[in-house]
Amino acid sequence: MKQYFTRKLFIYLLTFFIAVTIDWLIPRFMPGNPVQVLLARASLHAEAAKEMYSYYTKAFGLDLPLWKQYLNFWIAIFHGDLGTSILLFPQPVIKIIIRAVPYDIFLLLPSILLSWFAGNKFGAFAARTKWLDNTVLPIGYILTATPYMWLAILLGWVLAMVFPIFPLAYASSPAMKLSFSWIFIGDYLWHWILPFSSLFLVMFGGWAIGMRNMIIYELEADYSHYLEALGAPRKLVRRYAFRNAILPQVTGLALQLGIIMAGALVTEVVFSYPGIGYLILGAIQNQDFFLIQGCFLFIIIEVLIANFLIDVLYIIIDPRIRIGMGGKSA
Amino acid sequence: MTKPKKRINEILYFALKNKRLRVGLIVVLFFLILAFVGPLLTHYQWDAYVGPAYHPPSYEYWFGTTTFGQDVFTQFILGLKASFLVGIIGGGIGTLIGVLVGFTAGYHGGMIDEFLNMLTNIVIVIPTLAILLIISVYLKVRGVLIESIFIGFTAWPWAARAIRAQTFSLRSRDFVDLARISGIKPLKIMFTEIAPNMMSYLLMTFILQFGGAILIAATLDFIGLGPTNAISLGLMMNLAVLWGALPLGMWWWFVPPGAAIAAIVGALYLTNVGLDEVFNPKLRKL
Amino acid sequence: MSLKVKNLKVYYQTLRGDVKALDGATFTIEDGEIMGLAGESGCGKSTLSNSLILLKPPMRFVEGRVELDNEELPIWDMEKMNHFRFKKISTIPQYAMNAMNPIRKIGKMVSEILKSKKVDYKSTLPELKRRLDLVELSHDVLNMYPIELSGGMKQRMVMVLSTLMNPSLLMADEITSALDVSTQKAVAKMLVEFRNRELVKKLMVITHDISILYQIADSIMIMYAGKLAEKAPTSVIINSPRHPYTKLLISSLPDIGVKYSQRKLTGIPGKPPLLLDPPTGCRFRERCPVAFQKCLNEEPPFMEIKKGHFIACWKEFEKNA
């Protein structure tokens, strides 16, 4: 187990290192100089622009040798300094991101966890129940094949335009001030429900199908047949199969995180929901490289933390890793 | 060992009997034919302003027109074609890399496996969309081909994992041992001994990569990072949202592209379950 | 008391028709008897033993009657059979190595199984430990996961679990084939020990390695292509077999009873017929050196030609007549 952890930790550190390096490259690799982009937006006199240019080049540290820039970047990261946004000049990137992150967490965490639990339960239930398998699971297939944004668009169209029950955009009414009052929470939830539902539904379909396919294999596994031969009741056979089938679903959760993040991004775009995804789109359209850089860094950190939590969970539920034997297969 | 011919006959037999497989294939084929015959049914350019704006579906404009009077059906057909291209190329590349990495890791084991496994894990954890994002911003002019290649190069890890596990279990079988003892080169063993025994598995992996590539492409296109010189189903949805199709209630603009993607990818998944049942006798139900 | 099987037919349903894997079996196992069941791979041995305890699709019950200790077994009814499984009839399956849930501690698994069968774990525990001693397993295994055990240990654990309720009939399917020679011997001896202590009343031991049976079985039954060929006391089968197939089998074994034989039952030229569409007459006729006209059209019945000696062969019937 210790070896398993050391190995995982090493991979995470390496991943973080590589990802941050790629991240560092963003503004330097991008076509056009970020400072020029910034100045072009400010449309200054040529004289003033020149002065500003050298000022910002210094400020962003772009006049230093590359290795120093790179080192400075690492130092800055550990100080929580991600530069200044161009889109929302002169706000620091870190501030913009920290404002957006809670929206992401409250949207993603419930939709991922609830869809995972509900999908697994439902998939296990549907497996080998003939009419469910033949009628309801095709819906699961269609859901998991649905592009996230399309379901979001459909839900928005039907439930916000045709039947105007829910709002089509934003995380709260524009007039509403952020506060911990019941009115605000109600308003927030009211805006939350559509993006949540579209994320939930697409993921739900995927988990349900994954579980259904897994459990059918497990019900045909040797240990299942032995239980049956010993006359164990159906309930016990299914419970054992479910416990075994859930393991690859946990791994699957880790594998899916990237796709889920992308799904959240486009969902936020459809509903103008002010999370990191929506921020990224704005940053791309405005060539705000420092903001892109910051958002990317945060996504990496989020995904790494989530992966780590999933690893811990896996160790808890799979004894084979705990007793130090199955480490490789995970 | 049954004779290969007999086995193929048997597989064909079960394949034709399998309802999931039949339905899946029919849907995919329907859209495939539509994508390649469709261009004959339209005489418009996808971006030309050919008719009245905000026009719902009619005899003249089958799927209606956009806010600017472009023909939605034309966009749809061309987008469909782009989706299939991305699926085949992106899915193909993803499968190929996955197979190579998975085979090599599973066959050699040891340090090579360790290294490739680490590589796979890293690519899994780094949000691929973020990388695609950067590359897409960097490349000002992008076509469907470039997009497919990017997708293929980032979507392979899970295929590599699955194939590595399969290779591991096949590696220890008698016939592989026999080949190894008789001094045949690893690469040759892979293609002559292991691959044929995994054909069904490879096919299913490709199908899943195919569907996955279409979905990723739609996502990229939707945030405006897709091809810059062509229409696609994702871009249609992007334009629809951008130009107020939702508040204007222009459902004919945003419903067809998403529905087609869901139908194609869903049918691919269904085909896959069907194939699984055909190849794996344990799952066959009567 | 005894196990009485009468004209049992169990087919596999496939889309191309029924595979007649067990096509009319009639035999008896008496209390205290260890019956060996042998025959080439694919002749229906597992089908026979599985059908007695877990007959489920794609298996199909066609006809026949099974009586265990004067009570009919409803083998065609998955639910009703639960009443008999484990307590009256039990099995050590061919896949014993993988028979235990990999993510449950063994003791926990046993307790959950017992609980589901309404048996109190606590009061059974002392007996369980005695049985572990009997098969020379440490009590610690109850606190381990299956992967912590070696193949032989897993097998013995399954043996203990399967026989915990002192079933009247125990079936052991190829339990020695995956083991090395010394472990094979030990496992075989344990089966005898279980019988001697009356932990199980009668046994059906399946193998395609007759030399194992020579050491432990009281009687041997030979199957060929879904049919019974011969059944007789062990010494009779070994020393004076009557059925041509048995004769070939025995003569193809090099030094019977001396050593573990690597040679499986394959030393006979030709191949058994496909069971999807078996030929008429005697199923062995294509490989039989003494086949004659009658074997082509009529199926030989499985008949007792001497006390306790059954065969199905026209040639032998003629000799006997």
Ligand SMILES: Nc1ncnc2c1ncn2[C@@H]1O[C@H](COP(=O)(O)OP(=O)(O)O)[C@@H](O)[C@H]1O
């Ligand atoms: N699930 C199945 N479907 C169809 N035929 C089967 C199935 N299982 C076994 N058979 C066939 O039944 C026959 C007997 O099999 P089995 O009882 O497993 O043989 P044995 O245990 O003697 O090796 C074989 O010819 C085999 O091909």
Ligand code: SF4
């Ligand atoms: S019945 Fe005929 S074919 Fe069958 S074993 Fe006897 S002699 Fe041979």
Ligand SMILES: [Mg+2]
């Ligand atoms: Mg068998």
